[in-house]
Structure formats: structure tokens, C-alpha cells
Amino acid sequence: xxxxxxxxxxxxxxxxxxxxxxxxxxxxxxxxxxxxxxxxxxxxxxxxxxxxxxxxxxxxxxxxxxxxxxxxxxxxxxxxxxxxxxxxxxxxxxxxxxxxxxxxxxxxxxxxxxxxxxxxxxxxxxxxxxxxxxxxxxxxxxxxxxxxxxxxxxxxxxxxxxxxxxxxxxxxxxxxxxxxxxxxxxxxxxxxxxxxxxxxxxxxxxxxxxxxxxx
Amino acid sequence: xxxxxxxxxxxxxxxxxxxxxxxxxxxxxxxxxxxxxxxxxxxxxxxxxxxxxxxxxxxxxxxxxxxxxxxxxxxxxxxxxxxxxxxxxxxxxxxxxxxxxxxxxxxxxxxxxxxxxxxxxxxxxxxxxxxxxxxxxxxxxxxxxxxxxxxxxxxxxxxxxxxxxxxxxxx
Numbered sequence: 030x031x032x033x034x035x036x037x038x039x040x041x042x043x044x045x046x047x048x049x050x051x052x053x054x055x056x057x058x059x060x061x062x063x064x065x066x067x068x069x070x071x072x073x074x075x076x077x078x079x080x081x082x083x084x085x086x087x088x089x090x091x092x093x094x095x096x097x098x099x100x101x102x103x104x105x106x107x108x109x110x111x112x113x114x115x116x117x118x119x120x121x122x123x124x125x126x127x128x129x130x131x132x133x134x135x136x137x138x139x140x141x142x143x144x145x146x147x148x149x150x151x152x153x154x155x156x157x158x159x160x161x162x163x164x165x166x167x168x169x170x171x172x173x174x175x176x177x178x179x180x181x182x183x184x185x186x187x188x189x190x191x192x193x194x195x196x197x198x199x200x201x202x203x204x205x206x207x208x209x210x211x212x213x214x215x216x217x218x219x220x221x222x223x224x225x226x227x228x229x230x231x232x233x234x235x236x237x238x239x240x241x242x243x244x
Numbered sequence: 245x246x247x248x249x250x251x252x253x254x255x256x257x258x259x260x261x262x263x264x265x266x267x268x269x270x271x272x273x274x275x276x277x278x279x280x281x282x283x284x285x286x287x288x289x290x291x292x293x294x295x296x297x298x299x300x301x302x303x304x305x306x307x308x309x310x311x312x313x314x315x316x317x318x319x320x321x322x323x324x325x326x327x328x329x330x331x332x333x334x335x336x337x338x339x340x341x342x343x344x345x346x347x348x349x350x351x352x353x354x355x356x357x358x359x360x361x362x363x364x365x366x367x368x369x370x371x372x373x374x375x376x377x378x379x380x381x382x383x384x385x386x387x388x389x390x391x392x393x394x395x396x397x398x399x400x401x402x403x404x405x406x407x408x409x410x411x412x413x414x415x
Contacts, residue, residue: 033302146282149283149285149287150305153286153289234288236245236300
């Protein structure tokens with residue numbers, strides 16, 4: 030029987046930093062010995078997948094190039110990760126057959142609105158990422174993504190002072206909206222806070238398991 | 245951390261388990277984990293009970309977690325899944341309306357609720373769908389304005405289980 034590889038969905042609006050967060054997470058996981066594949070959904074192009082393949086596979090040699098896969102959804106991005114995730118599921122089935130040694134599959138949604146969520150059939154854990162440039166009102170404006178994700182990531186904290194965003198307000202409102210569910214502040218450009226994101230993945234998705242043997 | 249691969253049963257549908265539950269409750273050996281509607285269809289997740297039991301759950305594909313499901317049964321503890329309640333709008337169709345009026349109203353209600361991308365449950369002349377905030381009830385009252393003669397709408401805080409195939413998204 031094909032073994033099921035744990036999957037993390039990463040969603041968020043266009044430009045919030047989904048791709049860069051993945052580019053920061055993968056080297057940390059890789060250094061710990063975890064073998065990761067990436068599926069990147071985009072509406073029309075496969076630009077994000079091409080960029081991650083170049084960066085993480087070709088330049089850094091952290092994974093084989095074929096383990097970064099681009100999916101052009103052709104419609105509303107959320108449809109491919111929630112209403113009808115069959116395209117993504119078929120890619121995952123192939124990965125599970127060909128690469129059973131993988132520890133984790135990261136699924137990046139296309140840039141979408143604040144109501145993005147992932148189908149439970151597709152992702153075991155859902156990270157939603159926003160950034161400070163939308164203003165410090167963002168968390169309290171709610172939306173399914175912010176309210177229901179397992180981990181809320183607030184990115185680009187380095188530029189908060191330049192856009193008038195108060196991180197304390199964002200932290201306070203995230204707690205009101207999300208209760209005990211965690212929120213992490215990061216700067217994906219420098220990697221600040223990304224270790225915490227990776228720790229959540231290792232604890233809550235990989236159940237603190239050691240990496241699988243290579244092949 | 246304790247590995248969980250299957251649900252033992254449900255205390256509300258299995259009389260033996262219900263008896264066991266009552267017994268363990270008296271001995272203060274019952275623990276709970278909170279499961280939201282969105283988590284109910286998940287097959288892999290890590291949960292900590294209200295008494296600190298750390299559970300790594302990997303269930304079979306297609307599994308669904310119901311309120312009262314026994315996640316772990318051991319000598320020293322019984323861990324129960326408690327489904328979280330949420331605010332749900334309940335629309336009741338007026339039984340005094342004619343069949344044609346009911347048919348028209350039901351079709352229009354379905355159209356409006358569908359346009360708002362809500363999952364629904366339909367039972368006994370009632371349509372249930374989740375609302376995201378109390379203010380939304382006013383929005384739906386406006387949207388249903390032309391149907392007000394034939395319906396009644398109220399909010400309840402209950403466990404919501406959508407009808408199979410009607411668990412669509414909020415947009």
C-alpha cells in the first residue's frame with residue numbers, strides 16, 4: 030500500500046510572501062534531514078514553481094528539480110485547493126508512488142483572498158500568511174483564512190514602521206480572533222521567525238518523527 | 245505522545261461505550277479534545293486533551309470525527325472528541341404556505357444561500373447554514389426580505405454537520 034506523506038497547505042494573498050516563506054522553510058527542514066517536495070499552484074503561469082526550482086534545487090541542491098512541481102489552476106486559485114483539489118491530489122498520488130521516502134509535501138496555493146482554506150482531503154495543516162502592508166487592521170477584519178488556519182504568519186515585519194502598522198495591535202487582534210491558535214511574526218527576507226514556523230510543522234505535522242531513510 | 249489510528253466508537257451510539265463513559269466519568273478518568281467542523285474531516289493532526297494527553301492522530305482516508313467519538317480508551321483514561329459549536333442560522337419554512345409557495349421559497353432560499361457560498365443541512369422543513377458573525381443575520385434577513393411571509397429565521401449555537409456534498413466554502 031502506498032504510504033501517505035504528510036502535507037502542509039500554505040495560502041495567502043498575492044505578494045504576502047508564500048513563495049519566500051517556502052524558500053526559507055525548506056533549507057531548515059533539509060538541514061535536519063527531512064526530504065520535501067513542493068507543489069505550487071498559480072492561476073496561469075508557473076513562475077513561482079520555476080523560481081523555487083531554480084533557487085532550492087538547481088542553485089542550492091536541496092532537492093531534485095522534479096520535486097518542485099507547478100500547477101496552473103486556470104481559474105480562481107482556491108478552487109484547486111478546496112472545492113476540487115483533484116489536480117493536486119493526482120500530483121500527490123504520483124509523488125507518493127515515485128518518492129515514498131519523502132517526509133513532507135508543501136502545497137502553495139495561488140494568491141487568493143482572505144477566505145482561502147484548504148480541503149482536509151488535500152492538506153493536514155494549513156498556514157495562512159499575510160503581511161503588514163495591508164495595515165494593522167488585517168487580523169481583526171477576520172476571514173476564513175485568518176480565523177481557521179492552524180498557523181497564522183504575519184510577514185514583512187521589518188517594514189511595519191514605514192506603513193504605519195502596529196505589530197502589537199496585530200498580535201492583540203490575532204489573539205482575539207484566533208483564541209489559542211498560534212500566530213508567528215516573520216521577516217521572510219532575512220529568515221527572522223521562520224525557525225518557529227518550521228518548529229510548528231515538525232511538531233504538529235511530522236509529530237517530531239525523525240527523517241525517513243533516504244531510499 | 246500516543247499514536248491514534250482509529251476511532252474506538254461513539255458514546256452516543258454504542259451503549260457499552262456509553263456505560264463505560266459514565267463509569268469513567270465518575271472516576272474522573274474522562275478527557276476531551278476539541279474538534280472544529282473543519283478539523284472533523286482531517287485524518288492527520290496532533291491534539292492535546294484538556295488533561296494534557298498528547299495525541300498524534302493518523303486516521304484512515306474518508307474518516308469523519310463526530311461529537312462523542314472515543315479517540316482513546318485505556319485503563320487509566322478515556323479521551324472523547326468534543327465537536328465545537330458554532331453560530332448557525334436556522335430558516336424554517338412556514339407550513340401554512342401552499343405547496344407552490346413552499347417550492348418557490350425553497351428554491352429562492354437555496355439560490356441566495358448558494359450565492360453566499362455556505363454549506364447547508366436540510367431536515368424537517370428547516371435549512372441550517374453557518375454564519376460568521378452575528379451581524380450577518382441582518383444581511384440574510386435583507387436577502388430573504390421578499391420571502392419573509394413564508395419563513396422564520398433565527399440563530400442557534402450548535403454543532404453543524406453539513407449534508408454530504410453540500411460542504412461548500414465561504415468566499
